[in-house]
Amino acid sequence: MARLDRVISVEDARALARRTLPKSIFEFIDGGAVDELTLADNRSGFNRLRLVPRMMTDVSAPDLTMAIDGRTLPAPLAIAPMGSCMLAYPQADLAIARAAAARGLPYTLSTMSTTAIEDMARAVDGPLWFQLYPFRDYDFNFDLMRRAAGAGFETLVVTVDLKAAGKRERDARNAMSIPLRLTVRHLMEGMSRPGWAMRFLAGGKPDFANVRGYAGAADSGLTIAARAARDLDSAMTFDGIRRLRDAWKGPLHVKGVLDAAEAKALVEAGADGIWVSNHGGRQLDSAVASIDALPAIRAAVGPDVPLVIDSGVRRGMDIIKARAAGATISAVGRAAIYGVTAGEAGVGRVLDILLDEIRNGMMLAGTPDYRGIGADLLAPAAR
Numbered sequence: 405m406a407r408l409d410r411v412i413s414v415e416d417a418r419a420l421a422r423r424t425l426p427k428s429i430f431e432f433i434d435g436g437a438v439d440e441l442t443l444a445d446n447r448s449g450f451n452r453l454r455l456v457p458r459m460m461t462d463v464s465a466p467d468l469t470m471a472i473d474g475r476t477l478p479a480p481l482a483i484a485p486m487g488s489c490m491l492a493y494p495q496a497d498l499a500i501a502r503a504a505a506a507r508g509l510p511y512t513l514s515t516m517s518t519t520a521i522e523d524m525a526r527a528v529d530g531p532l533w534f535q536l537y538p539f540r541d542y543d544f545n546f547d548l549m550r551r552a553a554g555a556g557f558e559t560l561v562v563t564v565d566l567k568a569a570g571k572r573e574r575d576a577r578n579a580m581s582i583p584l585r586l587t588v589r590h591l592m593e594g595m596s597r598p599g600w601a602m603r604f605l606a607g608g609k610p611d612f613a614n615v616r617g618y619a620g621a622a623d624s625g626l627t628i629a630a631r632a633a634r635d636l637d638s639a640m641t642f643d644g645i646r647r648l649r650d651a652w653k654g655p656l657h658v659k660g661v662l663d664a665a666e667a668k669a670l671v672e673a674g675a676d677g678i679w680v681s682n683h684g685g686r687q688l689d690s691a692v693a694s695i696d697a698l699p700a701i702r703a704a705v706g707p708d709v710p711l712v713i714d715s716g717v718r719r720g721m722d723i724i725k726a727r728a729a730g731a732t733i734s735a736v737g738r739a740a741i742y743g744v745t746a747g748e749a750g751v752g753r754v755l756d757i758l759l760d761e762i763r764n765g766m767m768l769a770g771t772p773d774y775r776g777i778g779a780d781l782l783a784p785a786a787r
């Protein structure tokens with residue numbers, strides 16, 4: 405597709421998303437909480453880091469493979485969970501998952517996806533992880549987990565940073581409700597994006613398939629904050645993690661951790677892995693950037709605990725820097741959803757850009773083996 409030929413970077417895919425989507429929807433995806441300080445730091449944290457390349461190394465066969473949760477991935481990259489993706493493209497969950505699977509990369513299905521757990525497992529032949537927002541009702545949590553395990557999802561990712569919904573002022577100004585209740589404003593915006601509007605209307609009524617059975621789930625028109633406050637377990641502590649741990653046989657990761665002591669305590673409570681994440685700057689504004697929190701978390705949990713980092717990854721070089729700062733692999737959220745505004749091919753384009761950038765960066769840095777990348781690659785000021 406000619407349009408995609410012109411997408412050379414993730415930022416180009418973002419520009420494509422901006423041109424394709426109505427403003428309210430682009431801002432829901434692209435924006436962050438409050439003053440968007442953390443959103444900005446997620447980028448500047450990566451941008452500040454400098455590397456010391458080595459030249460006297462054979463880099464003719466870069467090896468991007470990485471092991472996590474008993475699997476060897478072809479590259480150190482996963483898709484972070486995202487709800488409401490259908491706002492960007494009909495059946496976006498499936499398009500993103502298929503593009504990831506075609507490259508052997510894990511796809512994390514959100515609790516708030518519009519594709520049901522079972523439908524995703526049937527449609528996709530690749531590593532699948534399931535993300536759980538812990539609800540107040542643990543029987544409901546256990547039911548989702550049973551469904552995910554039964555469908556073959558390998559890793560459970562428990563998101564703990566949505567104790568309350570972030571204050572997303574763009575969404576309030578744009579009258580965004582989840583599920584989307586179309587207002588005159590959205591219809592007007594949609595008229596300037598006819599391609600999107602036709603696809604959206606043909607795509608059928610969006611439905612949060614996994615939580616359909618939850619009491620009150622059918623209420624529409626609630627703000628994101630009201631839904632979260634009503635449904636999610638804001639009282640959760642380590643005991644909640646232990647309960648989920650006891651009920652899940654496979655690897656369990658806790659997502660949304662930024663404190664080193666808490667990461668260590670979570671591992672002691674039974675977590676197999678930690679996602680160092682600030683939810684892409686969408687929750688606590690002024691939260692530390694994931695890349696800045698990472699080294700202390702690696703030091704606290706030791707060398708063997710899987711650490712997935714997300715929030716702000718837009719370049720292959722970010723993924724190399726994250727490895728040098730202690731990550732096992734990186735995950736992308738927005739990069740994938742920008743791409744999906746051009747369907748599965750758009751996601752594929754974005755993933756291939758990132759993979760090419762990792763390969764190219766590793767060769768230029770003189771680190772042909774991803775696993776071997778360590779803190780010595782960082783310029784001394786950044787170590």
Ligand code: FNR
Pocket residue numbers: 432433434446484485486487488514515516535563659681682683684685686714715716717735736737738739741
């Ligand atoms: C998210 N994120 C998210 N996280 C989660 O655990 N469950 C979810 O349902 C969602 N939904 C969601 C929707 C949208 C539109 C976005 C952009 C993000 C957060 C996501 O998993 C991840 O932490 C961030 O997106 C990572 O930051 P980048 O890569 O977007 O900068």
